[in-house]
Amino acid sequence: MSVQIAQLSAYLFGRSAAGLDKWWSMVGRTYTDAPMTPALRLCDFPVNTGHARWSSFSPFVLLVERALRVAKLEFKHEQVNMMKLNALNPVGQLPVLFIGDEKVPDSTNILHRIEGQLAPGSLTHGLDARGVAEAWLWEEFADTALYPQVLATRWADDRGWPVPRDAFFGGLPPVVRTVIATVSRRKAMASLVGRDFTRAGLPACEARLFRVLDHLEARAPEQGFWLGDHVTVADLGLFAQLHSMRLPDTAFRAADVAKRARLSAWLDRVDAATSA
Numbered sequence: 378m379s380v381q382i383a384q385l386s387a388y389l390f391g392r393s394a395a396g397l398d399k400w401w402s403m404v405g406r407t408y409t410d411a412p413m414t415p416a417l418r419l420c421d422f423p424v425n426t427g428h429a430r431w432s433s434f435s436p437f438v439l440l441v442e443r444a445l446r447v448a449k450l451e452f453k454h455e456q457v458n459m460m461k462l463n464a465l466n467p468v469g470q471l472p473v474l475f476i477g478d479e480k481v482p483d484s485t486n487i488l489h490r491i492e493g494q495l496a497p498g499s500l501t502h503g504l505d506a507r508g509v510a511e512a513w514l515w516e517e518f519a520d521t522a523l524y525p526q527v528l529a530t531r532w533a534d535d536r537g538w539p540v541p542r543d544a545f546f547g548g549l550p551p552v553v554r555t556v557i558a559t560v561s562r563r564k565a566m567a568s569l570v571g572r573d574f575t576r577a578g579l580p581a582c583e584a585r586l587f588r589v590l591d592h593l594e595a596r597a598p599e600q601g602f603w604l605g606d607h608v609t610v611a612d613l614g615l616f617a618q619l620h621s622m623r624l625p626d627t628a629f630r631a632a633d634v635a636k637r638a639r640l641s642a643w644l645d646r647v648d649a650a651t652s653a
Contacts, residue, residue, distance in 0.1 A: 414495060415477030417452035419445065420465060424456075424544045430648060431624055434544060436527055437484040438472045440617035443651040444488055447608050448496035485516065488610055502607035512604055516614030523618035525574040526586045530622060530630045532565035533575055533582070537627045587633070593619075594637035602643070608650050616647040 421438045432454065433439050445452045452474075457465065465473045466482040473480050474487045476495070481487050492500040501509050531537040546558040569575040575582045593615070597603075603611040623631040623644070635641055 414450065415479075416475070417445065417450060417495075418455050418475035419452050420455055420457045420471055420473040420475070422456065422471060422545070423459060426544075426624065426626075428625055430652070431620070434541070434621075434624075435471060436524060436617040436621040439621065440484050440613055441472050441474060441487050443617065444491055444500060444610070444613050446651050446653060447613065448491050448499035450491070450496055485520065488516070488613075492610065500610040500613070502605070502609055504604060504609065508604055512609045512611040515603065515611035519614035519618045522589060523615070525569060525572050526582070526589075527618055527621045528565060529569055529574060529579065529582050529586075530627055532562055533569055533579055534629075536629050538562065540624070540626045590633065590637055590640065594640045597637075597640040597643045599639060602647065602650075608647060612647050613651070616644060616651070619644055620648065 419438065419441055421433050422435060424434060426432070426434055431439065432442055442452075442454065457471075462469050462471070465471075465480060468482070470482065472484055472487065473482045474490070475481075476490065481490055488500060492498065501512055504512060531541050542558050542562075546554050546561070549557060566575065569582070574585070602608050603615065619634060619640070623634050625631065634644070
């Protein structure tokens with residue numbers, strides 16, 4: 378600080394030049410030393426849904442995106458080259474969140490990083506220990522009980538198959554499009570059998586979904602959110618899967634969800650609270 382500025386500051390604020398010099402250096406150090414959130418980049422598949430309320434075909438990318446918004450964290454939503462997917466995540470899955478230069482795969486891992494480090498407490502909002510445990514159990518339930526139903530809707534059901542077929546394979550040369558799409562569909566259907574969702578056939582899988590939707594309808598809150606007045610990881614986990622079932626391109630499944638009025642009203646509240 379120059380002598381002239383120090384003297385003027387002392388005159389205006391009643392401090393000595395030396396005292397102001399010390400004060401100024403402390404303020405500068407405070408701003409310099411404040412922790413900065415690293416740049417965040419959310420990696421997604423290189424396709425658009427064409428629907429504003431569905432930012433991704435992946436329920437898990439949608440989950441992380443809404444969680445980042447709830448946590449009020451700035452991020453860049455980035456579509457990645459599928460040929461480079463294994464370099465991002467050796468298991469070949471998305472989402473991956475870049476925290477600076479660090480790559481964090483798996484939606485649940487990302488949620489824990491948001492809740493524990495990037496924006497502590499933002500996804501549980503003051504819940505007690507039992508409430509926090511319940512919130513994470515609902516998130517796990519959504520992963521294991523609802524996500525396979527999203528897969529079945531789009532990959533096993535002939536009514537839904539045009540959605541991934543056209544979105545993910547439509548741009549391929551005709552010579553290879555049918556072969557690659559067919560092989561990919563068989564793998565997805567085999568995974569559903571392996572998870573014991575379609576082993577007894579698609580009608581049994583759908584009947585199982587309807588029972589779950591009925592239970593969720595009975596449990597859905599008439600007001601507010603799943604565990605109280607604030608959106609938590611319970612809302613986010615359930616919403617991401619159920620909202621993906623409401624994709625307009627799979628109108629048959631969206632209609633099944635819409636039949637559950639209280640569940641649908643809660644989904645609309647979560648959608649409104651977590652949108653950009």
